[in-house]
Amino acid sequence: DVVMTQSPLSLPVTLGQPASISCRSSQSLVHSDENTYLNWFQQRPGQSPRRLIYKVSKRDSGVPDRFSGSGSGTDFTLKISRVEAEDVGDYYCMQGTHWPYTFGQGTKLEIK
Amino acid sequence: EVQLVETGGGLIQPGGSLRLSCAASEFTVSSNYMSWVRQAPGKGLEWVSVIYSGGTTYYTDSVKGRFTISRDNSKNTLYLQMDSLRAEDTAVYYCASGGYWGQGALVTVSS
Numbered sequence: 001d002v003v004m005t006q007s008p009l010s011l012p013v014t015l016g017q018p019a020s021i022s023c024r025s026s027q028s029l030v031h032s033d034e035n036t037y038l039n040w041f042q043q044r045p046g047q048s049p050r051r052l053i054y055k056v057s058k059r060d061s062g063v064p065d066r067f068s069g070s071g072s073g074t075d076f077t078l079k080i081s082r083v084e085a086e087d088v089g090d091y092y093c094m095q096g097t098h099w100p101y102t103f104g105q106g107t108k109l110e111i112k
Numbered sequence: 113e114v115q116l117v118e119t120g121g122g123l124i125q126p127g128g129s130l131r132l133s134c135a136a137s138e139f140t141v142s143s144n145y146m147s148w149v150r151q152a153p154g155k156g157l158e159w160v161s162v163i164y165s166g167g168t169t170y171y172t173d174s175v176k177g178r179f180t181i182s183r184d185n186s187k188n189t190l191y192l193q194m195d196s197l198r199a200e201d202t203a204v205y206y207c208a209s210g211g212y213w214g215q216g217a218l219v220t221v222s223s
Contacts, residue, residue: 049149100172101159
């Protein structure tokens with residue numbers, strides 16, 4: 001199985017400051033169709049996961065543009081340009097290239 | 113507005129069976145790849161099973177031979193039949209397709 005490794009696992013951030021989460025996969029996430037199926041999910045306390053980013057850098061509808069995704073191959077990053085109070089929660093990267101699809105361990109974002 | 117609504121969760125004894133349903137509205141189950149993802153209490157997310165529009169299915173190793181994913185196109189509903197349940201299957205089970213996720217159904221396996 002593809003192992004997804006996130007860092008950091010805990011991310012205290014001051015309101016208005018940027019934040020960054022790294023995600024590394026144990027093998028390339030480039031699919032045979034040449035797409036890279038790397039997604040980012042946000043899970044606020046007590047809520048279902050919400051997809052923020054798909055195919056590395058495409059934002060889902062309704063996702064604020066302060067969220068951005070980048071990377072290629074095995075190294076990926078989620079960036080929040082200015083953290084707001086509503087961004088508190090757990091963030092997961094997830095690969096959909098190789099079955100079984102796998103998630104990272106999660107990164108808990110909190111406000112300092 | 114797209115909605116995925118899971119039902120069928122509950123408390124079940126080890127070795128028992130349960131069937132989860134996911135009713136979709138403003139969304140066609142048969143035209144999309146549909147998945148079940150679970151989250152054990154206080155833990156991370158785990159992909160359980162997927163069914164593609166063409167009918168191909170996949171299961172994570174820990175549920176192979178025990179869980180069956182299916183859909184009823186006439187009811188626009190996705191199912192997860194769970195047999196031989198174990199304590200480690202205790203989790204909230206989410207129905208998901210791409211950016212659309214349900215609210216989850218809690219399955220508790222305990223005597």
